Amino acid sequence: MQMDKLTGGQELLCINTEKVYDWILNEATFDLNLPDLDLPINPVTGEQLGCDDIDLDTVTCTVTPAETDPIVVLSREDQVFIVDGEEVELQLVNIRKNFDVTICVNLVAEFGGSLVEVGTAEFTRCEQVILCAPEGTDIDVSFTDLECFVCSATCDTNPTTGTDELDVMVTVRLCQSIQSTFDVTLEVVADFCEPRDILAFPACPAPAIPAQCPVVFPSNANND
Numbered sequence: 713m714q715m716d717k718l719t720g721g722q723e724l725l726c727i728n729t730e731k732v733y734d735w736i737l738n739e740a741t742f743d744l745n746l747p748d749l750d751l752p753i754n755p756v757t758g759e760q761l762g763c764d765d766i767d768l769d770t771v772t773c774t775v776t777p778a779e780t781d782p783i784v785v786l787s788r789e790d791q792v793f794i795v796d797g798e799e800v801e802l803q804l805v806n807i808r809k810n811f812d813v814t815i816c817v818n819l820v821a822e823f824g825g826s827l828v829e830v831g832t833a834e835f836t837r838c839e840q841v842i843l844c845a846p847e848g849t850d851i852d853v854s855f856t857d858l859e860c861f862v863c864s865a866t867c868d869t870n871p872t873t874g875t876d877e878l879d880v881m882v883t884v885r886l887c888q889s890i891q892s893t894f895d896v897t898l899e900v901v902a903d904f905c906e907p908r909d910i911l912a913f914p915a916c917p918a919p920a921i922p923a924q925c926p927v928v929f930p931s932n933a934n935n936d
Contacts, residue, residue, distance in 0.1 A: 766878075
C-alpha cells in the first residue's frame with residue numbers, strides 16, 4: 713500500500729546510511745630516520761649530485777598515506793571495561809598505517825637553486841585504540857591533518873661506494889578521526905531537497921581612487 717504524502721509535503725522515507733557506533737579524535741607525533749639516501753642526477757649537468765651541489769638548509773619533506781593499503785585493521789579483541797561504574801564490553805583494535813615520505817632539496821645557486829626530489833621512502837606505524845567496534849563493524853580512519861618537517865639533515869660520502877648520501881631525520885605529526893560504522897537502512901519522515909536559487913553575478917564596481925592623506929600632504933603653508 714502506498715503511503716499518502718504527510719502534511720507539509722513530507723514523506724515517510726527509507727534511506728541507506730551509516731550508523732556510527734563510536735568516534736574518537738586523537739593525534740600522534742613520531743620521528744623517522746631516513747639514512748643513506750642516494751642523491752639524484754643533477755638536472756643541469758646530467759651528473760651525479762654531490763654534497764657540495766645541494767643546500768642542506770633547504771631540505772624539506774612531504775608525507776602522504778600510502779597508495780596501497782594506507783589503513784589495515786590487524787585485529788580486534790573483546791575486553792570488559794568499567795565505564796561510569798558499569799561493565800561494558802568494548803574492543804581493543806590494532807591498526808597499521810602505511811605512509812610515503814618524500815624528501816626534496818634545493819641545488820646551490822651555481823645551478824640555479826632549483827628544487828630536486830631526492831627520493832621517497834615507505835614507513836609504517838601501528839597503534840591500539842579502544843572502541844565500541846563489535847565484529848561486523850567497519851573501522852574508518854581519516855586524517856584531518858598530516859604534515860612533517862625536517863629535524864636534521866647531513867650529507868656524507870659513503871666510504872664503500874664513494875658516493876655522497878643524505879641522512880635526514882623528520883618529525884611527522886598527524887591528527888586523525890577514527891570511527892566504527894555499520895551500514896543500516898533507516899525509516900524517517902522528511903522533506904525532499906530542492907535546488908537552491910542561482911546566484912547573481914556581482915555588478916561591475918564603480919571607479920574609485922585610493923584614500924588620501926590630507927593631514928600630512930600637501931603641507932600647511934600657514935604653519936609656523
